[in-house]
Amino acid sequence: MKFSRFTWRIIGLIVLLGFTAFFFVPVIWVLLATTKTDTQLTSAGPFAFGAFSHVAAAWRALFGFQSDAMLEWLKNSAIYSFGGVAIAIVAAVPAGYGLALTQFIGRRTLLVITLITMIMPATALVLPLFLEMNVVSLTDTAWSVILPFSFFPFGVYLCYIFFSSTIPKDLLAAARVDGCNEWGVFRYIALPLARPVVALVAFFAFVADWNNYYLPFVMLSDNSKLPVQVGLEYLISSTEAFNPGNPGAGSELVKRPELALAILVAIAPVAIVFLFAQRTLVKGMLAGATKE
Amino acid sequence: MATVTFKEASRIYPKTERKAVDQLSLEVGDGEFVVLVGPSGCGKTTSLRMLAGLEPVDEGEIFIDDRSVAGLPPRSRDIAMVFQNYALYPHMNVAENMGFALKMAKLEKTEIVARVREAAKILDLEDFLERKPGQLSGGQRQRVAMGRAIVRKPQVFLMDEPLSNLDAKLRVSTRSQIAELQRRLGVTTLYVTHDQVEAMTMGDRVAVIKDGVLQQVDVPRALYDAPINAFVAGFIGSPAMNLLDGVIVDRGVLIGQSTVALPRSFHQAVGAGPVVVGLRPEAFELSNDGAGLPAVVKLVEELGAEAFIYAQLDQPAAPTLTVTPDLVVRVDPSVVVKAGDRIILRVKDDSMLLFNADSGARITGS
Numbered sequence: 001m002k003f004s005r006f007t008w009r010i011i012g013l014i015v016l017l018g019f020t021a022f023f024f025v026p027v028i029w030v031l032l033a034t035t036k037t038d039t040q041l042t043s044a045g046p047f048a049f050g051a052f053s054h055v056a057a058a059w060r061a062l063f064g065f066q067s068d069a070m071l072e073w074l075k076n077s078a079i080y081s082f083g084g085v086a087i088a089i090v091a092a093v094p095a096g097y098g099l100a101l102t103q104f105i106g107r108r109t110l111l112v113i114t115l116i117t118m119i120m121p122a123t124a125l126v127l128p129l130f131l132e133m134n135v136v137s138l139t140d141t142a143w144s145v146i147l148p149f150s151f152f153p154f155g156v157y158l159c160y161i162f163f164s165s166t167i168p169k170d171l172l173a174a175a176r177v178d179g180c181n182e183w184g185v186f187r188y189i190a191l192p193l194a195r196p197v198v199a200l201v202a203f204f205a206f207v208a209d210w211n212n213y214y215l216p217f218v219m220l221s222d223n224s225k226l227p228v229q230v231g232l233e234y235l236i237s238s239t240e241a242f243n244p245g246n247p248g249a250g251s252e253l254v255k256r257p258e259l260a261l262a263i264l265v266a267i268a269p270v271a272i273v274f275l276f277a278q279r280t281l282v283k284g285m286l287a288g289a290t291k292e
Numbered sequence: 293m294a295t296v297t298f299k300e301a302s303r304i305y306p307k308t309e310r311k312a313v314d315q316l317s318l319e320v321g322d323g324e325f326v327v328l329v330g331p332s333g334c335g336k337t338t339s340l341r342m343l344a345g346l347e348p349v350d351e352g353e354i355f356i357d358d359r360s361v362a363g364l365p366p367r368s369r370d371i372a373m374v375f376q377n378y379a380l381y382p383h384m385n386v387a388e389n390m391g392f393a394l395k396m397a398k399l400e401k402t403e404i405v406a407r408v409r410e411a412a413k414i415l416d417l418e419d420f421l422e423r424k425p426g427q428l429s430g431g432q433r434q435r436v437a438m439g440r441a442i443v444r445k446p447q448v449f450l451m452d453e454p455l456s457n458l459d460a461k462l463r464v465s466t467r468s469q470i471a472e473l474q475r476r477l478g479v480t481t482l483y484v485t486h487d488q489v490e491a492m493t494m495g496d497r498v499a500v501i502k503d504g505v506l507q508q509v510d511v512p513r514a515l516y517d518a519p520i521n522a523f524v525a526g527f528i529g530s531p532a533m534n535l536l537d538g539v540i541v542d543r544g545v546l547i548g549q550s551t552v553a554l555p556r557s558f559h560q561a562v563g564a565g566p567v568v569v570g571l572r573p574e575a576f577e578l579s580n581d582g583a584g585l586p587a588v589v590k591l592v593e594e595l596g597a598e599a600f601i602y603a604q605l606d607q608p609a610a611p612t613l614t615v616t617p618d619l620v621v622r623v624d625p626s627v628v629v630k631a632g633d634r635i636i637l638r639v640k641d642d643s644m645l646l647f648n649a650d651s652g653a654r655i656t657g658s
Contacts, residue, residue: 168379170377174440175392176367178440179367
């Protein structure tokens with residue numbers, strides 16, 4: 001098909017706009033849904049704007065649900081995510097460095113195993129993990145979530161790629177000649193240069209941990225220990241509109257605008273982190289593109 | 293200050309057959325500047341790294357000051373190394389780069405600052421102490437790499453082609469600075485390069501290496517005048533020595549279609565048969581009596597103070613030689629020749645070297 005460059009550009013623009021709409025329309029709908037009352041959702045148009053006062057009402061109702069359950073859930077999400085990220089970084093960065101820049105028997109095998117575990121679907125591992133946690137009597141505790149969160153082979157792989165592509169071997173040789181033992185080489189040379197990849201791994205780990213639903217759902221039974229993703233499910237089952245005649249889990253009833261607000265609150269942290277992390281992310285992803 | 297001794301040291305890379313370094317035996321005296329030179333891949337950098345402890349020694353031994361370094365990690369050998377790509381720590385500024393090893397050695401802060409300042413003064417880096425390597429030019433980075441080595445006050449300096457990343461002019465000026473610095477500090481130095489000009493101008497002694505085997509180690513003058521074999525003869529000197537196939541005939545050697553008289557000292561040393569004749573560019577002069585080797589000028593290089601003629605020797609009608617000999621001849625710039633001219637080259641007295649046609653070893657006269 002022979003079109004002018006200008007025509008191709010227009011076609012490209014239309015396609016992009018189409019995809020943008022596809023992704024953004026539901027989000028916009030949710031945003032607007034918080035401004036309406038429950039009945040307005042079905043009576044007014046999907047993109048009609050209600051009133052800010054409705055948002056305030058929904059907010060009060062949401063955070064009043066089951067005496068601050070939402071706040072509790074958010075707090076739990078934060079603890080589980082930050083805990084998982086912290087341990088994941090402490091484990092992944094030295095592991096990636098070791099795989100990339102040191103020599104030991106079985107290094108190749110370990111690398112292959114890391115890659116294999118990386119492509120295993122996390123969901124498939126949840127039940128075996130539950131059985132393990134059960135054996136050590138850790139189920140229904142914070143550790144049953146944080147410890148599996150810390151297992152992040154993708155983070156190890158990212159660090160491996162980063163270290164093997166951005167740190168010239170001669171730099172380590174220079175450090176060894178200058179008096180460093182192996183730990184010194186890591187601590188004084190590799191680690192200070194690893195800031196971009198630490199940010200990258202932290203970001204990916206945080207997003208994965210914050211959004212994880214299935215693992216905490218299986219591990220935790222106490223309502224007060226749930227992270228916000230599982231809490232959302234609890235809210236849904238308490239929403240009268242979705243469970244007509246059978247209110248489900250709780251005795252309090254939740255209106256749909258409150259649910260919409262809960263969704264927004266649940267995804268806000270990830271959106272904010274992403275906005276701040278953007279610049280460092282791009283730097284980390286381009287690491288190794290050009291060699292100094 | 294120390295001596296360095298390689299004793300039949302060898303290194304074979306895993307899964308390879310040929311030794312990268314083949315039984316290297318070399319002694320470096322205290323305070324001496326020895327250059328390891330040879331073509332790419334000859335094993336000179338590997339030898340240096342074996343001394344540094346960055347490559348394992350598969351056979352033989354290496355001593356620093358009569359103490360074997362076997363089993364010692366690089367940090368325990370009291371050596372300092374300048375790498376080809378400088379290997380400066382990018383996240384530290386110049387002062388921190390230079391002081392890093394001293395920090396590792398747990399020296400007093402005041403001592404570290406004093407030594408760094410002293411080295412910066414010698415290398416003209418005082419204005420750059422706060423800058424990071426990324427903010428420096430190539431030449432400045434090279435000086436920081438040198439500074440990092442000299443603050444250590446080690447027993448041995450190791451330098452791995454430190455000038456190869458500099459532009460030509462900077463290379464020439466830095467070359468003499470390094471040589472002068474080494475003389476001043478008096479530290480035993482092992483210097484690796486592929487550039488024979490660097491080797492000849494900087495080293496007290498030069499070790500020529502080929503395919504992992506040490507060919508000859510001697511003062512530059514001796515390497516130039518008395519190379520041990522055809523490889524050393526052809527490697528040292530720029531432009532390279534002309535190595536021509538010849539045949540010994542009665543009292544002379546046949547080159548191309550002309551016979552050149554054989555110096556008296558060789559009469560007893562060679563029998564008839566093929567031989568390799570070595571003639572440096574300055575071994576020729578343009579004949580004014582028609583006697584000599586006829587040739588055709590292909591190219592003239594004017595270098596200002598001298599000129600080089602690239603010529604092709606005349607061949608016999610039925611050539612017995614397989615290689616058409618091209619010659620390089622050095623002439624005074626006043627000589628007027630151009631491409632296409634016919635010239636006759638006379639070999640100056642006592643300027644011919646003969647090499648065994650099979651082994652390449654030099655044939656010495658009686």
